[in-house]
Amino acid sequence: MRVALISDIHANLSALDAVLRHGRRERTEAVWQMGDIVGYGPDPDAVVARLREVGAVGVMGNHDAAAVGLIGTADFNPLAATACEWTAEAISADTRAYLEALPSTLRHGDFTCVHGTLREPLWEYLMTAEAAYAHFALQESPYSIVGHTHFPVVIRESPGGGLEAEPAGDRSVVVLGESRVCVNPGGAGQPRDGDPRGCYAVLDTDAMAVTFHRVEYDITAVQVRMYVAGLPEALASRLSHGR
Ligand code: ZN
Numbered sequence: 001m002r003v004a005l006i007s008d009i010h011a012n013l014s015a016l017d018a019v020l021r022h023g024r025r026e027r028t029e030a031v032w033q034m035g036d037i038v039g040y041g042p043d044p045d046a047v048v049a050r051l052r053e054v055g056a057v058g059v060m061g062n063h064d065a066a067a068v069g070l071i072g073t074a075d076f077n078p079l080a081a082t083a084c085e086w087t088a089e090a091i092s093a094d095t096r097a098y099l100e101a102l103p104s105t106l107r108h109g110d111f112t113c114v115h116g117t118l119r120e121p122l123w124e125y126l127m128t129a130e131a132a133y134a135h136f137a138l139q140e141s142p143y144s145i146v147g148h149t150h151f152p153v154v155i156r157e158s159p160g161g162g163l164e165a166e167p168a169g170d171r172s173v174v175v176l177g178e179s180r181v182c183v184n185p186g187g188a189g190q191p192r193d194g195d196p197r198g199c200y201a202v203l204d205t206d207a208m209a210v211t212f213h214r215v216e217y218d219i220t221a222v223q224v225r226m227y228v229a230g231l232p233e234a235l236a237s238r239l240s241h242g243r
Pocket residue numbers: 008010036061063148149150
């Protein structure tokens with residue numbers, strides 16, 4: 001099976017549609033999403049509708065939880081909190097129900113999906129060695145897939161138990177073998193690694209390989225919708241810079 005791994009869509013329908021189109025060309029048959037479906041962007045209802053349409057399965061992110069009031073926004077930065085309040089007001093009852101029903105972790109055979117880390121599924125950034133070791137200590141499946149940082153990266157466990165992180169560029173391929181691995185497919189709707197193109201990965205469970213992709217999308221179109229919605233301008237302009 002070929003699976004599109006998509007994380008941090010952040011209510012950006014233009015980016016999601018570009019990624020899904022690319023995924024169809026890559027012959028993907030399923031979509032696994034790693035949370036933060038909403039927050040920041042202008043299209044929460046349309047993004048959830050599209051995910052339903054393609055039968056996506058996935059987990060809850062901190063922005064999804066905050067949008068439906070499961071967690072507060074005290075730990076959000078002011079721009080994120082403003083966008084979260086906008087989202088909470090904007091979403092339909094159907095979108096709310098979809099977001100509320102997302103689990104914090106999801107196991108698909110050899111793969112466990114989570115937004116942050118297995119220690120702190122909603123909140124923790126898998127960015128430090130300490131967080132990475134804590135995550136791997138709780139990883140019961142050979143492979144895990146995370147999001148939240150918006151950085152495409154592969155973390156591999158060596159036979160001695162050490163961990164090595166490798167940033168994943170466009171078209172880089174990672175072969176899954178004996179060692180335990182954690183994959184972050186990057187931020188589809190708000191990349192933060194300096195490349196403004198949408199980011200996702202294709203998992204091939206027959207070849208046991210993950211291929212990363214960068215996908216151009218109409219950034220101006222989503223920025224215009226953000227201005228019209230009255231979302232903070234800094235959140236729109238950052239999309240042009242991939243930061
Ligand atoms: Zn996010």
